[in-house]
Amino acid sequence: xxxxxxxxxxxxxxxxxxxxxxxxxxxxxxxxxxxxxxxxxxxxxxxxxxxxxxxxxxxxxxxxxxxxxxxxxxxxxxxxxxxxxxxxxxxxxxxxxxxxxxxxxxxxxxxxxxxxxxxxxxxxxxxxxxxxxxxxxxxxxxxxxxxxxxxxxxxxxxxxxxxxxxxxxxxxxxxxxxxxxxxxxxxxxxxxxxxxxxxxxxxxxxxxxxxxxxxxxxxxxxxxxxxxxxxxxxxxxxxxxxxx
Amino acid sequence: xxxxxxxxxxxxxxxxxxxxxxxxxxxxxxxxxxxxxxxxxxxxxxxxxxxxxxxxxxxxxxxxxxxxxxxxxxxxxxxxxxxxxxxxxxxxxxxxxxxxxxxxxxxxxxxxx
Numbered sequence: 001x002x003x004x005x006x007x008x009x010x011x012x013x014x015x016x017x018x019x020x021x022x023x024x025x026x027x028x029x030x031x032x033x034x035x036x037x038x039x040x041x042x043x044x045x046x047x048x049x050x051x052x053x054x055x056x057x058x059x060x061x062x063x064x065x066x067x068x069x070x071x072x073x074x075x076x077x078x079x080x081x082x083x084x085x086x087x088x089x090x091x092x093x094x095x096x097x098x099x100x101x102x103x104x105x106x107x108x109x110x111x112x113x114x115x116x117x118x119x120x121x122x123x124x125x126x127x128x129x130x131x132x133x134x135x136x137x138x139x140x141x142x143x144x145x146x147x148x149x150x151x152x153x154x155x156x157x158x159x160x161x162x163x164x165x166x167x168x169x170x171x172x173x174x175x176x177x178x179x180x181x182x183x184x185x186x187x188x189x190x191x192x193x194x195x196x197x198x199x200x201x202x203x204x205x206x207x208x209x210x211x212x213x214x215x216x217x218x219x220x221x222x223x224x225x226x227x228x229x230x231x232x233x234x235x236x237x238x239x240x241x242x243x244x
Numbered sequence: 245x246x247x248x249x250x251x252x253x254x255x256x257x258x259x260x261x262x263x264x265x266x267x268x269x270x271x272x273x274x275x276x277x278x279x280x281x282x283x284x285x286x287x288x289x290x291x292x293x294x295x296x297x298x299x300x301x302x303x304x305x306x307x308x309x310x311x312x313x314x315x316x317x318x319x320x321x322x323x324x325x326x327x328x329x330x331x332x333x334x335x336x337x338x339x340x341x342x343x344x345x346x347x348x349x350x351x352x353x354x355x356x357x
Contacts, residue, residue, distance in 0.1 A: 166323040167322070196247040199251050200246045200250050201322065205254045206319075234247065234250075237251070238251045238252060
């Protein structure tokens with residue numbers, strides 16, 4: 001049996017403890033179509049029930065199982081072992097750029113607090129008493145929002161962004177991507193306040209366009225493109241074009 | 245207001261980048277022409293001295309470099325040295341002024357008749 005093929009054992013180093021923790025080694029049987037989340041689940045159910053990790057849907061919808069796998073942030077439920085452990089070894093630790101709660105669990109509070117700071121909430125212009133807004137699906141704004149809307153909030157982009165590591169105030173790719181979907185929502189009433197919140201040196205103007213977020217986004221979104229859109233929108237606001 | 249200031253600085257950096265892209269191309273073409281034509285230092289100075297066009301071109305080039313590099317340095321000192329606000333403004337302003345002074349001195353040396 002070739003090393004790392006079905007039947008062989010995977011050598012898995014798993015982060016244990018808080019930010020001052022260390023790796024613990026496990027041997028996990030290799031199976032066909034095995035995902036990294038399967039490996040972590042095996043360890044917790046069969047080898048060490050004290051292992052802390054987070055998951056929910058197991059099918060790439062909920063965004064809760066992201067971890068750092070062999071140095072890169074990934075959604076573990078949709079990451080096949082074949083793709084990332086060519087030599088039969090896995091090193092799994094919590095997402096970077098976030099505080100560690102314990103073992104593989106990162107504290108996502110600052111990640112989501114930044115969505116709020118980027119004014120990622122929809123603010124309606126009308127009430128339920130008024131008729132539905134009519135949005136042309138072919139309109140430029142609708143297509144821009146569509147391209148960015150499928151974010152599942154997994155934090156892979158945030159954990160992979162060097163600007164987040166250098167500037168702790170930086171709102172990060174996901175929060176700015178969310179703001180961009182709302183900048184393109186003609187039903188929203190908070191356009192000026194939102195652009196003022198994101199067009200700062202901790203917002204869209206801090207992005208260096210390195211595109212790590214776009215490279216690693218498991219949903220194949222391009223936060224880089226969204227952030228570029230925010231830069232242009234902020235310039236329009238500055239030049240008196242107003243928020244759309 | 246932060247958003248106005250940051251957006252303005254971003255726009256200025258973009259605008260100076262466009263100026264630089266043009267200036268670098270003209271500068272490279274000039275170098276290649278001067279070398280291939282075998283122009284001596286004296287022949288080059290003969291063309292630049294007293295030339296309003298070359299003086300303006302390289303003057304604009306130097307000013308664009310000073311502004312663009314200073315704005316880039318502003319981000320670097322913020323990220324690497326955690327320096328922001330007035331202190332960063334002072335360091336970055338001094339850096340830009342130094343670049344402008346050195347560059348303009350060279351332009352004067354080449355253009356002054």
